[in-house]
Amino acid sequence: MFSLLSLIISLLYSTTKSFVVINGDINHQKPYYISSKISDKHKLWIMDAMSIVEPFNMLYTQEYFSNDCIRIHYSTLRYTGFTDFNGYLLSNNKWVIDKISIGINPNIDVYNAFISIILHELLHSVGLMHSDVQNSIMNMSIYVVNGAVSDVEYPFLHQDDIAGLLELSE
Numbered sequence: 001m002f003s004l005l006s007l008i009i010s011l012l013y014s015t016t017k018s019f020v021v022i023n024g025d026i027n028h029q030k031p032y033y034i035s036s037k038i039s040d041k042h043k044l045w046i047m048d049a050m051s052i053v054e055p056f057n058m059l060y061t062q063e064y065f066s067n068d069c070i071r072i073h074y075s076t077l078r079y080t081g082f083t084d085f086n087g088y089l090l091s092n093n094k095w096v097i098d099k100i101s102i103g104i105n106p107n108i109d110v111y112n113a114f115i116s117i118i119l120h121e122l123l124h125s126v127g128l129m130h131s132d133v134q135n136s137i138m139n140m141s142i143y144v145v146n147g148a149v150s151d152v153e154y155p156f157l158h159q160d161d162i163a164g165l166l167e168l169s170e
């Protein structure tokens with residue numbers, strides 16, 4: 001009975017890959033600069049998304065652009081958004097990240113979808129990678145349906161995202 005239970009547990013774990021944190025170091029203290037080209041409406045939505053991560057004390061903004069900030073800007077390179085990492089790989093297989101920028105598609109006009117996507121990118125920028133856990137923000141399959149951005153029912157952190165953030169903020 002005991003071995004059957006552990007088999008079921010290991011099967012559960014093998015089918016659901018939960019949160020992954022970056023293998024390396026990210027400086028959480030870099031401020032975010034929101035490009036002046038971003039509309040006032042989207043700016044407010046970005047601030048809403050940031051306030052969801054705020055309890056983890058990782059994010060703050062600055063009004064001006066500098067080389068030492070994480071820039072959030074418009075880009076149509078993806079239907080959704082993306083996070084660019086610049087850095088290098090150490091010989092011990094760990095990343096050192098020295099520059100991060102976030103692109104967000106300007107055509108996303110649905111509040112929940114926009115919040116979920118920018119939240120996803122913000123979590124990338126603090127070091128969370130993709131997760132297979134359904135309905136987690138870091139599950140990348142929930143945003144695009146038939147080539148269009150879908151509405152998202154719950155633009156909030158999932159327990160899996162929270163577990164990842166807690167590991168990062170340790």
Ligand SMILES: [Zn+2]
Nearest residue numbers: 120124130140
């Ligand atoms: Zn992603």
